[in-house]
Amino acid sequence: MLRNASNRTIAAAAALLFVVPALLSQSANPDIKPGSADLTGVWMIDRFQPALFPKGTTPPFTPWAEAKFKTADTKVNDPNLACLPHGIPRLMFVPLPMEILQVPDKVLIYQEAGNQLRQIHLNRAHLKDPDPTYNGDSVGKWEGNTLVVDTVGFNDTTWLDHVGLPHTDALHVVERIHRVDANTLQDDFMIEDPKAYTKPWTASQKYTLKPGWEIAEYTCDNNKYVYHEKVAQRKASVPLTSPRQSPSRGR
Numbered sequence: 001m002l003r004n005a006s007n008r009t010i011a012a013a014a015a016l017l018f019v020v021p022a023l024l025s026q027s028a029n030p031d032i033k034p035g036s037a038d039l040t041g042v043w044m045i046d047r048f049q050p051a052l053f054p055k056g057t058t059p060p061f062t063p064w065a066e067a068k069f070k071t072a073d074t075k076v077n078d079p080n081l082a083c084l085p086h087g088i089p090r091l092m093f094v095p096l097p098m099e100i101l102q103v104p105d106k107v108l109i110y111q112e113a114g115n116q117l118r119q120i121h122l123n124r125a126h127l128k129d130p131d132p133t134y135n136g137d138s139v140g141k142w143e144g145n146t147l148v149v150d151t152v153g154f155n156d157t158t159w160l161d162h163v164g165l166p167h168t169d170a171l172h173v174v175e176r177i178h179r180v181d182a183n184t185l186q187d188d189f190m191i192e193d194p195k196a197y198t199k200p201w202t203a204s205q206k207y208t209l210k211p212g213w214e215i216a217e218y219t220c221d222n223n224k225y226v227y228h229e230k231v232a233q234r235k236a237s238v239p240l241t242s243p244r245q246s247p248s249r250g251r
Helices: 002-028 063-070 227-237
Strands: 043-045 098-103 108-111 116-122 138-144 146-152 172-181 186-192 201-209
Touching: none
Parallel strands: 116 138
Antiparallel strands: 043 098, 043 201, 098 108, 108 116, 138 146, 146 172, 172 186, 186 201
């Protein structure tokens, strides 16, 4: 009898070793479905990349896109000068923090830049005939710990990066977002647009987790916002690696 009681006690204790961690993880973020990775938190790019094609490399332009790119001027015709949404993938390369939230059937990315909210739908396919928008129609699925995001339905107003890479309404972007480690997030992009580029091409961006940071109110500075100047001001006042003391920073 004592042996049986002892065996039951050991079995119960062993079960708790598995049950308790599961309960704690569910209570920590109950909106994350089983089988989904936790991408939540405030993230900041680890390195600002104004140009997605480094100097010395040539984008696979079509003749139209090459001519369009030659007219790009960040101080004259950057769509962001009109305080318009950034578009994808440019929004994901902005040197301002973003917060990822996971709710049932959606992953939300709240960007400080323009206080834009990006919705990634996990419970539906693309809309059959979406109205063209700046950030497109994004749907996602989980492949292990990687969130695969497929985005179409763009207008042709935005740039793909901060130096003027053009695109058309045929743009198609696929992202693979995953946590490299506890404090590092990576987004790998595949970009295709047969009207602007002769073949698909890729880009990548890493982000660093920023515990204690909050997304601040953002105001477009009277249509004069130019990232190259703004980043210089930011570095002079608040280093990218410094913790924020207040969500209000007078930007």
